[in-house]
Amino acid sequence: MIEPSVHLFLADPDTAPFLADELRRAAPNAVQHEVEGLGIATDVPLEGLRLAFARQTLPAAAEIQAASINAWADRIIDATTGVFPDDQPWRLHLWPQYGEGKAGLHRCELIHASLVERMKKRRRRLLRSLVDSDTVFDAQTSLVQCILTSPETGWISTSQAPQAYALRSLISSFPRGEVPLADDKSAPSRAFTKLVESEQRLGRQIEHGQTCVDLGASPGSWSYVPIQRGASVIAIDRSELREDLMRNPRLHFEVADAFKYKPPQTVDWLMCDVIAAPQRSIDLLLEWLREKRMRNFIVTIKFKGQDEYPLLDILKREAPPLCADFHLTRLCANKNEVCAFGVV
Known part of the structure; x- marks a missing residue:
C-alpha cells in the first residue's frame, strides 16, 4: 500500500x-x-x-x-x-x-x-x-x-x-x-477537435460577435469553429482557406507571416495551430501575452520528437504571471503536441 x-x-x-x-x-x-x-x-x-x-x-x-x-x-x-x-x-x-x-x-x-x-x-x-x-x-x-x-x-x-x-x-x-472528441464532418479537418476540447477544459468558448485571430489558419479548421458561431476571424497564412470559408463575410484573410503579424487592436481570441518548432510557438505566445494583444488564447505547441519537451518549462514559468487563468495540457485530441490555453 x-x-x-x-x-x-x-x-x-x-x-x-x-x-x-x-x-x-x-x-x-x-x-x-x-x-x-x-x-x-x-x-x-x-x-x-x-x-x-x-x-x-x-x-x-x-x-x-x-x-x-x-x-x-x-x-x-x-x-x-x-x-x-x-x-x-x-x-x-x-x-x-x-x-x-x-x-x-x-x-x-x-x-x-x-x-x-x-x-x-x-x-x-x-x-x-x-x-x-x-x-x-x-x-x-x-x-x-x-x-x-x-x-x-x-x-x-x-x-x-x-x-x-x-x-x-x-x-x-x-x-x-478525458473529454469526448467533438464530431463535425463539415469541418475542413479533424484539427478543430483540439480547439473545441481546449474550450471545454477552459470553461468558456468563442461566441457570436467576438473577434479572433487564427495564425497559420489554412485549411481553416480552427477558423471554421468561430465562423459557425457568428464570430469574426482574421486568418493569417501563406495559403488560402477552404473556398466556402474564404467567401464568408466574417472572415478576413491576409497573406502574412504568422510570427510577425500584430492585430490593429486587442482581439477576443488568439488561435494558433501553426506547424513550427516548439520554441517559435512558445516565443510567439509569450510575446502576445506580454503585449496583451488578446483576451483569451488557444495555442498548440508541436514537437517532432521527444527531446524538446523540457522547453515547456519556459511556458510554465513565464506564462502564468501574465494570465488570469493558464493551462498547459496534452489534450485527448493531441498527438505529439501540447495545447496552451487560458484567459489574460
Missing part, C-alpha cells in the same frame, strides 16, 4: 515516462512511485505545479480495498466525513481502470446506486448537495474521486473546496480527465 500523503497523477500509457520526467524537473528531491496502468504517485508539492502530461490529478490519494459493492459505497461516504459539510456542493468522479469490457462500468453503476441508497438513509443533506456536472469547477464545490483498479482495489481522493478550483490547471472537471 502507498501512504495517503502522496498525490496520484494519471497519464496515458504512452506518456507516463514524460510525466515522470516533468515531475523530476519540477521537484528533483520528491519520491516517485510508478503505479502500473495509472501514472505516477509522488509527494511533490502541488502549489504552483504545472504538468502537461498529467491527464488527471488525485490530491492526497489513498490506496484502498473494498470487498463488496456496499463496502465501496461506504468508503466513498467515509471520504466525505469530517472533510466538508454535508450541505456543501460536491462532485463524485467514479470510474473503473481495469478490464476491457463493461464489467467495470457496471460495477461502478452498482456502487453509485448503493451510495445513493445509503445517503438517503443517513446522509440526506449530502445526497442533496451532490452535483452532476462536468462544467469547470467553482470555488464552492468539493470533489471526491474514486478509481477502481480491480473489483476490490482502487484509490480515493477528496479535494475540499476550494482546492479543485484553485488547482484547476491540474484537476480536470471531467472524470479521469
Whole structure:
C-alpha cells in the first residue's frame, strides 16, 4: 500500500515516462512511485505545479480495498466525513481502470446506486448537495474521486473546496480527465477537435460577435469553429482557406507571416495551430501575452520528437504571471503536441 500523503497523477500509457520526467524537473528531491496502468504517485508539492502530461490529478490519494459493492459505497461516504459539510456542493468522479469490457462500468453503476441508497438513509443533506456536472469547477464545490483498479482495489481522493478550483490547471472537471472528441464532418479537418476540447477544459468558448485571430489558419479548421458561431476571424497564412470559408463575410484573410503579424487592436481570441518548432510557438505566445494583444488564447505547441519537451518549462514559468487563468495540457485530441490555453 502507498501512504495517503502522496498525490496520484494519471497519464496515458504512452506518456507516463514524460510525466515522470516533468515531475523530476519540477521537484528533483520528491519520491516517485510508478503505479502500473495509472501514472505516477509522488509527494511533490502541488502549489504552483504545472504538468502537461498529467491527464488527471488525485490530491492526497489513498490506496484502498473494498470487498463488496456496499463496502465501496461506504468508503466513498467515509471520504466525505469530517472533510466538508454535508450541505456543501460536491462532485463524485467514479470510474473503473481495469478490464476491457463493461464489467467495470457496471460495477461502478452498482456502487453509485448503493451510495445513493445509503445517503438517503443517513446522509440526506449530502445526497442533496451532490452535483452532476462536468462544467469547470467553482470555488464552492468539493470533489471526491474514486478509481477502481480491480473489483476490490482502487484509490480515493477528496479535494475540499476550494482546492479543485484553485488547482484547476491540474484537476480536470471531467472524470479521469478525458473529454469526448467533438464530431463535425463539415469541418475542413479533424484539427478543430483540439480547439473545441481546449474550450471545454477552459470553461468558456468563442461566441457570436467576438473577434479572433487564427495564425497559420489554412485549411481553416480552427477558423471554421468561430465562423459557425457568428464570430469574426482574421486568418493569417501563406495559403488560402477552404473556398466556402474564404467567401464568408466574417472572415478576413491576409497573406502574412504568422510570427510577425500584430492585430490593429486587442482581439477576443488568439488561435494558433501553426506547424513550427516548439520554441517559435512558445516565443510567439509569450510575446502576445506580454503585449496583451488578446483576451483569451488557444495555442498548440508541436514537437517532432521527444527531446524538446523540457522547453515547456519556459511556458510554465513565464506564462502564468501574465494570465488570469493558464493551462498547459496534452489534450485527448493531441498527438505529439501540447495545447496552451487560458484567459489574460
